[in-house]
Amino acid sequence: MNQILVIAWREVTRLRKRFGGASPLVVLLLLAVFGWSAYYLRDTVMLGSGLYRVGVSGDVPPIRDSRFAVVALKAEVGQALLDQHVIDLWIDGPQVISRADDKSQFAVRALKQYMEQEELIRIGNSYSEADAFPLRLGINYLGAGQAAGNPLPAKPEQVIIPSLTPPPGPFAQVLIALIYVLPITFISIFFTSSFMDEKINRRLTILLSTPITPFQIILGKMLPYAGFALFGITLIALITKANLPLTLAIFAPTTLFVFAIYLMVPLFYRTFKDITFIAMLVTTLTTAYLIIPAMFTNVNDFSYISPLTLAVKMYKGELFGWREYLFPSLPMAAIFGLAIFAGTRMLNEEFLVGYKPLTRKLSDAVYLMLAHSRPAISIPLWSFLVVPIVYMAQIVFLAFATNLPAGLILGFTLFASALFEEIVKAIGILVLAEHGVVNSARSIIGLSFLSAFGFLVAEKLLVFLSISIVSAAPVAGVFLGEGLLLFIPLIAHFAFTTITTWLRIKLKFPYLLALGIGTLVHFIYNSYVLRGGF
Amino acid sequence: MIPFLAVVKKELTSVLRDRTIVIAILMQLFIASFSSGLLLGMLALYDSDTIMRFSGAEIRIGVVDSSDNILGSLMSKRGLQTLRYATLSNAQAAFYRGEVLAIIDTPQAANGLTEIKLYLPESDTTSSLIRLVIQEPLKQYENILRAQKGIEVRYANLQGKPATPFEFVYSVLIPLLMFFPAFVAGSMTADSITEEAENNTLHTLLSAPLTVSGLVGAKIVSSVILAILQCIVWLTLLQWNGVAIQNTGWILLLAMIVAGATSTSAALSAVLLKDRERSQFIYSLMLLAAAATSTLLNLSPITTLSRLAIGDSYTNGWNVIIFAVFLAGLYLVLSKTSRRLLI
Numbered sequence: 001m002n003q004i005l006v007i008a009w010r011e012v013t014r015l016r017k018r019f020g021g022a023s024p025l026v027v028l029l030l031l032a033v034f035g036w037s038a039y040y041l042r043d044t045v046m047l048g049s050g051l052y053r054v055g056v057s058g059d060v061p062p063i064r065d066s067r068f069a070v071v072a073l074k075a076e077v078g079q080a081l082l083d084q085h086v087i088d089l090w091i092d093g094p095q096v097i098s099r100a101d102d103k104s105q106f107a108v109r110a111l112k113q114y115m116e117q118e119e120l121i122r123i124g125n126s127y128s129e130a131d132a133f134p135l136r137l138g139i140n141y142l143g144a145g146q147a148a149g150n151p152l153p154a155k156p157e158q159v160i161i162p163s164l165t166p167p168p169g170p171f172a173q174v175l176i177a178l179i180y181v182l183p184i185t186f187i188s189i190f191f192t193s194s195f196m197d198e199k200i201n202r203r204l205t206i207l208l209s210t211p212i213t214p215f216q217i218i219l220g221k222m223l224p225y226a227g228f229a230l231f232g233i234t235l236i237a238l239i240t241k242a243n244l245p246l247t248l249a250i251f252a253p254t255t256l257f258v259f260a261i262y263l264m265v266p267l268f269y270r271t272f273k274d275i276t277f278i279a280m281l282v283t284t285l286t287t288a289y290l291i292i293p294a295m296f297t298n299v300n301d302f303s304y305i306s307p308l309t310l311a312v313k314m315y316k317g318e319l320f321g322w323r324e325y326l327f328p329s330l331p332m333a334a335i336f337g338l339a340i341f342a343g344t345r346m347l348n349e350e351f352l353v354g355y356k357p358l359t360r361k362l363s364d365a366v367y368l369m370l371a372h373s374r375p376a377i378s379i380p381l382w383s384f385l386v387v388p389i390v391y392m393a394q395i396v397f398l399a400f401a402t403n404l405p406a407g408l409i410l411g412f413t414l415f416a417s418a419l420f421e422e423i424v425k426a427i428g429i430l431v432l433a434e435h436g437v438v439n440s441a442r443s444i445i446g447l448s449f450l451s452a453f454g455f456l457v458a459e460k461l462l463v464f465l466s467i468s469i470v471s472a473a474p475v476a477g478v479f480l481g482e483g484l485l486l487f488i489p490l491i492a493h494f495a496f497t498t499i500t501t502w503l504r505i506k507l508k509f510p511y512l513l514a515l516g517i518g519t520l521v522h523f524i525y526n527s528y529v530l531r532g533g534f
Numbered sequence: 535m536i537p538f539l540a541v542v543k544k545e546l547t548s549v550l551r552d553r554t555i556v557i558a559i560l561m562q563l564f565i566a567s568f569s570s571g572l573l574l575g576m577l578a579l580y581d582s583d584t585i586m587r588f589s590g591a592e593i594r595i596g597v598v599d600s601s602d603n604i605l606g607s608l609m610s611k612r613g614l615q616t617l618r619y620a621t622l623s624n625a626q627a628a629f630y631r632g633e634v635l636a637i638i639d640t641p642q643a644a645n646g647l648t649e650i651k652l653y654l655p656e657s658d659t660t661s662s663l664i665r666l667v668i669q670e671p672l673k674q675y676e677n678i679l680r681a682q683k684g685i686e687v688r689y690a691n692l693q694g695k696p697a698t699p700f701e702f703v704y705s706v707l708i709p710l711l712m713f714f715p716a717f718v719a720g721s722m723t724a725d726s727i728t729e730e731a732e733n734n735t736l737h738t739l740l741s742a743p744l745t746v747s748g749l750v751g752a753k754i755v756s757s758v759i760l761a762i763l764q765c766i767v768w769l770t771l772l773q774w775n776g777v778a779i780q781n782t783g784w785i786l787l788l789a790m791i792v793a794g795a796t797s798t799s800a801a802l803s804a805v806l807l808k809d810r811e812r813s814q815f816i817y818s819l820m821l822l823a824a825a826a827t828s829t830l831l832n833l834s835p836i837t838t839l840s841r842l843a844i845g846d847s848y849t850n851g852w853n854v855i856i857f858a859v860f861l862a863g864l865y866l867v868l869s870k871t872s873r874r875l876l877i
Contacts, residue, residue, distance in 0.1 A: 037826030048701030108694030272725035
């Protein structure tokens with residue numbers, strides 16, 4: 001523990017040295033410019049900024065909306081300019097004149113939204129509240145309890161003024177929840193830089209030659225940054241008046257997860273540009289993983305994959321239970337554990353410094369992780385532990401697929417998922433074979449079985465967790481129910497993995513071809529199951 | 535000139551050899567497809583016009599009968615199915631039988647106000663959907679009540695078409711695809727310069743007949759070339775997808791100028807700070823500050839780009855030239871300071 005603290009303190013000193021001198025001033029100046037402009041722009045509509053040209057003649061209230069560029073014109077030329085498409089809309093006093101084409105009609109809708117707001121402000125200022133807003137809507141909820149004769153309403157009545165209370169917007173709370181991810185990501189970039197720095201100056205080599213373990217180095221370096229990230233989270237929670245302990249409980253696993261992913265960046269990079277690209281990829285994927293499910297809050301229970309959903313619920317004042325909390329948090333903690341383990345195995349001079357293609361580096365990394373114990377233990381454990389990553393990758397595939405033509409969405413997602421599953425299940429056996437650890441037909445088949453087994457157990461565990469959230473009833477069925485339902489997937493996974501490993505190791509097929517054949521069989525099986533087979 | 539081109543070539547081949555630029559390209563594709571596919575799809579779920587078009591006929595609302603049934607008829611006019619019931623308890627019974635999704639009670643006058651009670655199901659999704667679709671009739675009803683008190687609301691009868699997808703494509707998607715490569719180009723320039731500085735390879739490189747400014751310039755040029763190539767691909771893909779884009783020449787020039795400006799700023803921070811950590815950090819902050827300030831000054835390249843793409847009659851090459859002047863100024867500052875890299 002003491003060693004970890006020493007390294008943590010060394011890290012703080014490094015930061016102080018690096019960002020001492022004039023740079024804090026520059027940082028403050030740039031932040032001030034940004035903050036000041038953001039403050040002035042806070043009410044500006046950003047979507048559609050500058051898109052519409054509006055011609056104005058006669059007595060028209062001023063239009064202050066970034067979507068409109070207003071041109072004052074004489075009433076005689078209004079129609080002509082409108083017809084020549086020089087303007088999209090002509091407001092002549094109380095009259096709005098538009099063309100029938102799309103762009104003009106879009107402008108009308110945008111103007112409608114703006115004018116509605118402006119008129120409400122004008123009326124609100126010119127008349128008494130009762131005259132300006134004469135309608136009250138009392139919203140009541142009818143629950144199942146009242147049907148059974150219980151007179152108590154599910155929620156107390158909420159009285160609103162319809163024009164002043166817009167219906168619940170789509171992503172407002174998701175956006176608030178997303179603000180938390182910003183400091184975590186920003187700070188983890190410094191964490192990455194710290195490793196990079198040590199790597200360039202070869203100080204890491206010296207550090208590794210001391211009795212300090214790689215585990216202590218990683219944790220020690222992570223500690224101050226994790227501290228900063230938690231401080232950032234606390235600050236946002238206090239500003240947005242959220243429940244602090246709950247916020248910390250929600251975002252602590254997320255922080256660990258993001259740091260775990262960023263730990264991989266300095267381990268894998270070869271040139272500086274690699275860092276930029278890998279870091280960008282990591283940022284995009286983690287952000288997508290966190291946001292996409294949260295957008296389905298209260299729409300689909302799949303939203304619980306992301307901890308942001310819990311934050312959205314917290315901001316809405318809704319309750320959630322332990323299972324809902326553990327569902328996103330456990331996979332994140334598991335990935336953190338896996339990344340730390342991977343980090344401790346990869347933190348050696350030879351791995352860090354060599355310039356190799358990225359795919360080569362990846363397979364070296366897998367070898368380093370697996371080689372420390374017997375294949376019969378490490379292979380199923382590997383397949384078991386990577387399932388949360390597979391799960392996340394599949395969400396990303398789904399997001400990609402939504403942009404394809406409707407007929408291709410399912411096919412693409414199924415194929416990409418099958419491909420990714422086959423890569424992770426076979427890769428361990430293949431790298432062990434490459435290093436001569438696995439060779440015999442017996443070991444290939446045995447390890448393929450163990451890999452399929454580890455994968456299936458983790459997959460079912462995840463399904464168990466998700467089903468227990470959706471409905472508590474048929475949980476046992478997942479494990480025990482129709483025994484065949486568990487047996488067939490096991491055999492199937494085993495078969496796909498064996499195809500890939502056998503073709504590659506014994507028949508010396510090129511890796512991509514072997515993987516392609518395994519994936520194709522897997523894809524056909526999945527399509528058959530989805531069509532109602534078995 | 536030849537050493538300059540040699541550095542450009544070296545930069546480009548190293549990027550192609552590392553292959554990690556593929557990550558950046560895939561990511562842009564991901565961001566674009568994710569935002570346009572999923573986000574717009576989701577937004578449509580929250581857009582009352584879209585809801586009405588696809589499932590308006592299935593939304594049945596119970597109205598408790600009264601002589602004054604203006605709101606009921608406004609809702610019918612909007613396309614909602616309204617079923618009339620004599621009393622609230624009848625309507626509630628119909629609700630529990632699943633005949634209607636929500637109930638609107640008779641308006642009551644109280645203290646000069648009109649009060650209406652709305653009964654919604656507990657389900658969050660259904661109740662927010664109903665609140666979305668009845669918002670427009672409620673606003674119209676409120677305007678009628680205002681008119682009864684002698685208050686006129688101007689511009690109340692505008693309709694138009696839902697503009698979100700259009701606004702998204704021209705003000706978010708196209709600028710994103712044109713300027714993201716510029717952002718990447720800046721990062722690459724900073725990486726490339728600080729890598730030479732941190733690995734102490736700078737002096738070796740300068741033993742070739744090349745000045746520091748020439749070296750930095752070559753690195754900027756190679757990043758800009760990569761950015762423009764990406765922009766050309768995105769523009770082609772967008773047009774293949776049926777997005778009408780005007781002024782493509784000016785758009786590419788603007789994208790090139792912005793990529794030049796981001797790369798020059800990144801180079802400036804790399805030349806002054808000489809390490810990747812700080813220069814990337816300052817570069818990101820500079821971008822944020824520049825984006826905010828340009829919007830504030832109403833001179834945003836994003837707006838210019840949107841207007842060029844849309845074919846706005848008041849926007850032309852001159853609007854692009856302004857940014858070129860800015861780039862020239864920035865480059866002048868860089869060329870005056872680039873010798874600091876050797877100190």
